[in-house]
Amino acid sequence: xxxxxxxxxxxxxxxxxxxxxxxxxxxxxxxxxxxxxxxxxxxxxxxxxxxxxxxxxxxxxxxxxxxxxxxxxxxxxxxxxxxxxxxxxxxxxxxxxxxxxxxxxxxxxxxxxxxxxxxxxxxxxxxxxxxxxxxxxxxxxxxxxxxxxxxxxxxxxxxxxxxxxxxxxxxxxxxxxxxxxxxxxxxxxxxxxxxxxxxxxxxxxxxxxxxxxxxxxxxxxxxxxxxxxxxxxxxxxxxxxxxxxxxxxxxxxxxxxxxxxxxxxxxxxxxxxxxxxxxxxxxxxxxxxxxxxxxxxxxxxxxxxxxxxxxxxxxxxxx
Amino acid sequence: xxxxxxxxxxxxxxxxxxxxxxxxxxxxxxxxxxxxxxxxxxxxxxxxxxxxxxxxxxxxxxxxxxxxxxxxxxxxxxxxxxxxxxxxxxxxxxxxxxxxxxxxxxxxxxxxxxxxxxxxxxxxxxxxxxxxxxxxxxxxxxxxxxxxxxxxxxxxxxxxxxxxxxxxxxxxxxxxxxxxxxxxxxxxxxxxxxxxxxxxxxxxxxxxxxxxxxxxxxxxxxxxxxxxxxxxxxxxxxxxxxxxxxxxxxxxxxxxxxxxxxxxxxxxxxxxxxxxx
Numbered sequence: 001x002x003x004x005x006x007x008x009x010x011x012x013x014x015x016x017x018x019x020x021x022x023x024x025x026x027x028x029x030x031x032x033x034x035x036x037x038x039x040x041x042x043x044x045x046x047x048x049x050x051x052x053x054x055x056x057x058x059x060x061x062x063x064x065x066x067x068x069x070x071x072x073x074x075x076x077x078x079x080x081x082x083x084x085x086x087x088x089x090x091x092x093x094x095x096x097x098x099x100x101x102x103x104x105x106x107x108x109x110x111x112x113x114x115x116x117x118x119x120x121x122x123x124x125x126x127x128x129x130x131x132x133x134x135x136x137x138x139x140x141x142x143x144x145x146x147x148x149x150x151x152x153x154x155x156x157x158x159x160x161x162x163x164x165x166x167x168x169x170x171x172x173x174x175x176x177x178x179x180x181x182x183x184x185x186x187x188x189x190x191x192x193x194x195x196x197x198x199x200x201x202x203x204x205x206x207x208x209x210x211x212x213x214x215x216x217x218x219x220x221x222x223x224x225x226x227x228x229x230x231x232x233x234x235x236x237x238x239x240x241x242x243x244x245x246x247x248x249x250x251x252x253x254x255x256x257x258x259x260x261x262x263x264x265x266x267x268x269x270x271x272x273x274x275x276x277x278x279x280x281x282x283x284x285x286x287x288x289x290x291x292x293x294x295x296x297x298x299x300x301x302x303x304x305x306x307x308x309x310x311x312x313x314x315x316x317x318x319x
Numbered sequence: 320x321x322x323x324x325x326x327x328x329x330x331x332x333x334x335x336x337x338x339x340x341x342x343x344x345x346x347x348x349x350x351x352x353x354x355x356x357x358x359x360x361x362x363x364x365x366x367x368x369x370x371x372x373x374x375x376x377x378x379x380x381x382x383x384x385x386x387x388x389x390x391x392x393x394x395x396x397x398x399x400x401x402x403x404x405x406x407x408x409x410x411x412x413x414x415x416x417x418x419x420x421x422x423x424x425x426x427x428x429x430x431x432x433x434x435x436x437x438x439x440x441x442x443x444x445x446x447x448x449x450x451x452x453x454x455x456x457x458x459x460x461x462x463x464x465x466x467x468x469x470x471x472x473x474x475x476x477x478x479x480x481x482x483x484x485x486x487x488x489x490x491x492x493x494x495x496x497x498x499x500x501x502x503x504x505x506x507x508x509x510x511x512x513x514x515x516x517x518x519x520x521x522x523x524x525x526x527x528x529x530x531x532x533x534x535x536x537x538x539x540x541x542x543x544x545x546x547x548x549x550x551x552x553x554x555x556x557x558x559x560x561x562x563x564x565x566x567x568x569x570x571x572x573x574x575x576x577x578x579x580x581x582x583x584x585x586x587x588x589x590x591x592x593x594x595x596x
Contacts, residue, residue, distance in 0.1 A: 084490030096481040
């Protein structure tokens with residue numbers, strides 16, 4: 001399969017500290033990849049770096065190769081042309097990601113005016129179709145509404161409509177369902193799934209919700225402490241986790257189908273260290289049950305069994 | 320979806336409307352010619368012929384108050400326009416680009432703020448001749464840093480919002496974000512600031528005219544009428560009262576209007592109906 005995007009040794013510095021510490025991965029064209037990790041593991045910074053949208057004062061090094069070009073080396077103008085057209089993003093908070101004083105219709109039409117050069121009228125007509133496509137009821141009327149008049153789910157649908165407006169190659173969805181009701185989450189995921197299929201897009205789904213990844217994605221990247229600690233297909237990683245961190249994440253999912261009687265919910269001991277306070281070597285070693293002397297040295301991402309993991313003592317091996 | 324309008328908005332609106340109506344009316348009709356000097360009629364008290372009496376030159380006081388209302392509104396509008404045209408872009412650009420541009424703009428604003436408007440007005444009056452125009456220019460320029468700061472402050476907040484980042488992910492460029500996202504979202508703050516500044520401008524023009532730095536005679540101006548009436552305070556005390564009341568009411572009106580608009584437009588004070596669906 002052809003690759004849609006390749007990330008090489010991506011590093012993001014926040015002040016004097018590296019928050020993303022050499023992340024490399026590739027996204028196959030048409031694949032859905034889940035990027036999972038706790039808060040503070042660097043997933044959102046990675047996504048923003050891909051889009052060239054790091055906040056003021058942060059800079060990324062390494063390479064983000066898309067269609068033979070390094071996105072990190074592009075000028076602002078060139079990035080503006082790609083963003084919204086070839087690369088799109090959906091945000092976590094549909095409440096704040098829409099401009100409160102602009103009508104929904106004008107906002108959804110915006111990418112079309114910017115990239116397709118449509119006249120205002122044509123863009124509005126196209127936007128109405130998009131709203132209909134993301135199954136917002138009564139799209140013609142909703143076009144004239146302001147964001148606060150829509151429900152959270154409808155707002156997220158509108159965001160998705162904007163993101164898919166120009167049929168992008170790559171869609172980055174940063175926790176698209178976290179802020180929504182559980183009942184709406186499933187609908188939104190199904191919608192994303194359908195649209196990605198329809199447009200032949202590649203999706204990078206960022207979340208800390210493992211079941212979401214299991215139901216939507218075909219590949220997984222597990223991030224911790226600014227590094228990728230395990231990667232593989234959903235089946236490989238979820239059925240045979242190798243990294244103790246992945247194992248712990250999976251254990252922390254409360255089993256709904258079994259009696260939980262007398263059993264506590266399992267948590268990972270300790271908390272994610274603050275930025276710059278990760279231990280040298282393996283970042284997980286201060287919370288890891290298997291950690292020893294060797295872990296003071298950063299383990300490389302090496303294939304264990306059927307997929308790569310960065311651990312000296314992978315789960316299910318004698319090492 | 321109707322909200323109850325704040326009472327300050329209604330009272331302020333009514334007072335402002337009164338000033339505007341009077342000013343417009345003076346364009347087509349005043350009880351007498353405000354500039355017609357009739358020396359034998361000087362210092363007449365209130366009567367049916369001169370409802371508010373006459374001044375030291377026998378000019379009809381009511382007509383002059385009405386004519387001065389127009390002058391006052393002109394001053395308010397022109398100063399706000401000056402402050403807007405310079406202050407808003409400076410503040411918006413500072414909020415958008417940050418960095419050295421912001422530093423230069425905001426330190427410049429600090430320097431301007433350190434200058435009292437009176438000093439500026441004296442400078443202009445010395446260089447040119449004192450006129451309504453020099454007064455308006457001085458007050459307008461004195462307001463520039465106020466507007467620049469307000470826009471920058473509100474703009475910085477807007478720039479942090481997700482919808483600005485979202486607009487970027489859709490490929491919108493800088494100027495587009497400035498016009499479509501930053502400015503509309505600071506407009507409510509601006510409207511409130513403008514009404515309050517309007518009140519201050521009226522007061523400042525009255526003060527400058529009172530000092531002889533503003534509207535020159537014989538043109539009617541509330542500040543000048545007030546200062547001239549001072550010389551005849553024992554003969555005709557009411558002559559000081561009328562322009563004083565006019566100034567007080569119009570300033571009060573614009574202030575209340577500003578307060579009311581703030582209550583109406585501030586989303587934090589507004590109970591929003593729950594979103595449908």
